[in-house]
Amino acid sequence: MAALASPTETPLIETRALSRGFGGLKAVDNVDFRLRAGEIRALIGPNGAGKTTLVGLICGRIAPSCGTILFQGRDITRLPAHARVMAGIAYTFQITSIFPKLSAYDNVALPVQRRLLAQGRARAHDLDAGVAEALEKVGLCGRASTPAGDLAYGHQRLLELAMGLALKPRLLILDEPTQGLSDGEIETFVALARAIAGEATVLIIEHNMQVVMELAQTITVMNAGRILAEGTPEAIRADRAVQDVYLGSHGHG
């Protein structure tokens, strides 16, 4: 770990002894996690390893049992989720979470206007420009007036990504973004994720190992609520412990 982040550099995200239990189960157990600004990090591990809980703790959807979370060196452990989003942490849901009855335009207009309101005013002109920019990035420009619920599933996932991008976050957390996508759509997504990484740090939970190996500079492997290993894709591929708990015995569907 020390080799990956120079000790003088403040990590974008740092968790210290972070834990969260549900009943008797420790979903996240005493985790020290560091994320450098600018990287694409993949978070992998078998089902129930605590990946979604860990990112839930980072973005504020779940409150920790104990431990500390730092964002750019600032303690955000007590900050409510909406304030963390405004600080620059965006989260896209594992199960597609959009506004099905609102148009694709309005879906993206909501994050855009939130960002504009935080800066002062949401003028119609700036709003239109911001929505067009985000829809353009994911290639949904022609669907602006379609109700989001009527979009094809793959397009809904892209729309959700556009909503995350429209916030112009420092950290974009993607929870299983390629789940249920076709091979062609996955290719589009990988290209898109690379483009996004130029502007934001990306933390991605992913089961598709091909996507992980293609995208991630660093991989963090979780198992039973703890970090099992961390390193480059090559190092993780060669790691015995990882092979045992994850790559070998469980497979990845």
Added chain:
Amino acid sequence: MSGRSSSRIWGLHLAVLAALLAAGWLLPEYHRGVFSRVMVLAVFAMGYNLLFGYAGLLSLGHAMFFAAGLYGAGLPLYHLGWGVPAAFAAGVAAGGALALVVGALALRTVGVAFMIVTMMFSQVVYLTALYFTTWTRGEEGLVLSPALRRIDLGGTVVSLSDPAARYVIAFVLFSAALLLSLRLVRSPFGRTLAGIRENEERMRMLGYDTFRAKLAAVVLSGLFCAASGAAYGLLFGYVGSGFASIQYSILPLLWVLVGGAATTLGPLLGTAFMFYVVDYASGLTSAYLLLVGAALILTVLFFPRGVLGTMRERWLKWLP
């Protein structure tokens, strides 16, 4: 949001207002009286719609905000001899303050619990009005004499018991409320409320403090309803506890459902429709609620989303 649909929307609303204004001269005396009431009560429905239709929060206690306006205006006028404008302002302020307190507490709950909590608060207001009989004269209520209900406009005295003046004042209140609600629902705040209605958890993860937005919606809704209540008491000269009863929490819900939830003109349409159905049915039989019920069932059958809501779904997609 193209410019064309925007001018169409404003055109429609201004045309409705122009028609209502013209109706003030054209309608026979009786119907002009009915429409004065309908316009004032439509403001109550619009306030309810703001919360129920746009923010998706179903309250069963909005009678308390109507009553806050009614008593907030009526009591100082009756007991303290306040002028009409000051009494109206007091009524609106009372509704806003009540909505802030009730909203801050009731919004800790959601769904059915929210319905029950708002209903309980409303019952508290109702029982309070009954308890302080010395001031409110309970169910019997206060009759505000025409001598109290005058506005002095720099020499010319306008009497609120004059039907023509009453119509104009009701029209001005209604117009202000309609144009304000149209602006609100087409503003970023309107979109925020729609987002909360559709997917509150997602809104939180888009950086919205949804509790604050919902509280703002409750307060705005309370202000509309209180303005309606204050105007109702001042224009028609009666302040009674019946207006704080559960019936007046259900009525705005019905008006909005019939006219079309989350449509700007639905509240007016629903209020007018229900008023005339009750009026007509009670002229035919003493079991008029049976006919009202049948009319409601037919409306829901043919217009499941209310009259304007269904029209928007099928034909007029641009309707706000």
